[in-house]
Amino acid sequence: MKSLCLALVLVLLAGCTGGLRIDDSHTATGQNSRVQYVVLHYTSADLQRSLDLLTQTEVSSHYLIGDAPPTVYRLVDENRRAWHVGVSEWQGRTWLNASTIGIELVNQGYYQTPAGRYWQPFAPQQIDTLIVLLKDIVKRHQLALGSIIAHSDVAPQRKVDPGPLFPWKRLADEGLVPWPNEDAVARQQALFSTSLPSVQWFQEQLAQNGYTVPQHGELDEATRNVIAAFQMKYRPANYDGQPDAETAARLLVLNLQAAG
CATH class of the missing domain: 3.40.80.10 (Peptidoglycan recognition protein-like)
Structure with missing residues (x-):
């Protein structure tokens, strides 16, 4: 009986003192939020x-x-x-x-x-x-x-x-999302109206903006879907997925602004 009581006491003591103790008194400077x-x-x-x-x-x-x-x-x-x-x-x-x-x-x-x-x-x-x-x-x-x-x-x-x-x-x-400068867009649109960039150019610029898009230079359905997604955000009056001068201008100006 005494042995059983002693074993019980030891188990209880282990439960009280055997837990992991973590020291939070030091904090690393090399960290940021997991949210991107x-x-x-x-x-x-x-x-x-x-x-x-x-x-x-x-x-x-x-x-x-x-x-x-x-x-x-x-x-x-x-x-x-x-x-x-x-x-x-x-x-x-x-x-x-x-x-x-x-x-x-x-x-x-x-x-x-x-x-x-x-x-x-x-x-x-x-x-x-x-x-x-x-x-x-x-x-x-x-x-x-x-x-x-x-x-x-x-x-x-x-x-x-x-x-x-x-x-x-x-x-x-409200300062929450980037937006292309309208004067710069107008200037670029006038230039692109006389010479529209290639499909490959659109694909490269969309990828630079952040999108996942084919890079084969063909205006396939996947590329049109990405162009339409960009247009819905920055030119919602017309989001037909077709490359045009205004879309090119907004895309280029945004990327130039992001590059600083």
Whole structure:
């Protein structure tokens, strides 16, 4: 009996003193956030359906912003991975779920009608709320300009969200995304109107901007999809995927600005 009691005491003492002790008194200067980008989406559903999809299936997102009212729902902690982008690539980095924060906006996306595709506008209050959230994320993770991107940027062969009605220029005015200088665009567009660059040039410039795009010099479907993704962001009035002088000018000016 005494032996049994002694063994029990030793087990209890081991449980109290045998745990791992970590000293947090030293902090390395060589570190930064694991978050590299914020990816914006629309849900293609109403609020309740969006909540169900993002909390009860394998698809998830860090944040969901409602449309009326524009409530911000945190669905996944920023320190954990959400499943929101799938097969993806940007600036040479792949499978971006591990290095991104996903934000979903409640928005139906588009409807097919007899007159063509109808896109649902975003509620102004929803965008106001998104901007506040983005500024907070950018500050906390010290993200560089250009780190806020579209789902269609990282997966242009299969995704179009957040679509041509998403107000990227509004985000640019708030200092959240880069935007080409309009005077410089006008000058370059006049030059390109007389001599349009080759398809190979477009492919090279799109790759420099961050897109994954073929580099074979042919205007195939994959290349047109990437051009359309760029146009939806920077020239949403016409996103036909065709190379033209204005698209070339906006692309070149953006890349020159990024190069400093």
